[in-house]
Amino acid sequence: MAQRPGNNPKRRIVRPERLTExxxxxxxxxxxxxxxxxxxRNPADYELPRANPRPTKSLCDLERTINLSEAQHLVATGIQCGLFSEPREDGFPKFIWSVSERGEVFExxxxxxxxxxxxxxxxxxxxxMHEYxxxxxxxxxxxxxQ
Known part of the structure; x- marks a missing residue:
């Protein structure tokens, strides 16, 4: 496996066996x-009161609109494949990563x-983190x- 560049320990993918199935x-x-x-840019089917993009934030719908079910699927697949950071004391990892069928990388x-x-x-x-x-x-x- 390629060595991950950078040194932010919160943004590291855990070893594959970190959590049981x-x-x-x-x-x-x-x-x-x-x-x-x-x-x-567009609240789509997220039931957000409005879209309020910030200039310093990347837009998840810049190239295309990703509906809620696809986003949920990406997160679930990332968990299933073990692409998440070390779980914190509350049991939740700070980050979960996934790759869409189109090859787009999401965090x-x-x-x-x-x-x-x-x-x-x-x-x-x-x-x-993109290539990693x-x-x-x-x-x-x-x-x-998968």
Whole structure:
């Protein structure tokens, strides 16, 4: 596996055996993808009161609109493949990564309040995590037939 560039320990993918299949299944049940108006031009089917994109945030719908069910699927698949950071004391990882069928790399992030609510955004090609996530995805997910 390629060595991950950078040194942010919160943004590292855990080793594959970090959680059991049962623990991953529980995490998938506990995590809720809610989206964020700060990353959207269009609120789509997220039931957000409005889209309120911030200039410093990447837009998850810049290239295309990603509906809630696809975002939920991406998060669940990321968990199933073990593409998440070390779970915190509240049991939730700060980050969950996934790759779409189109090859787009996404990062979902939770807040520090332990709610299990996540919002996500695409990782730009320049982000050091982009290629790393893709390589781990190929190793863990595509080789497992997912």
């Amino acid at each position: 049962e623990e991953k299944a529980q995490l998938m049940r506990d995590v809720r993808y809610v989206g964020s108006g700060h990353h959207k 979902a992030k939770t807040d520090t309040h332990g709610t299990g609510e996540y919002h996500g955004y695409p990782l730009e090609d320049e982000d050091v 996530v893709k390589s781990v995805w190929i190793e863990r997910c595509q080789s497992a037939g």
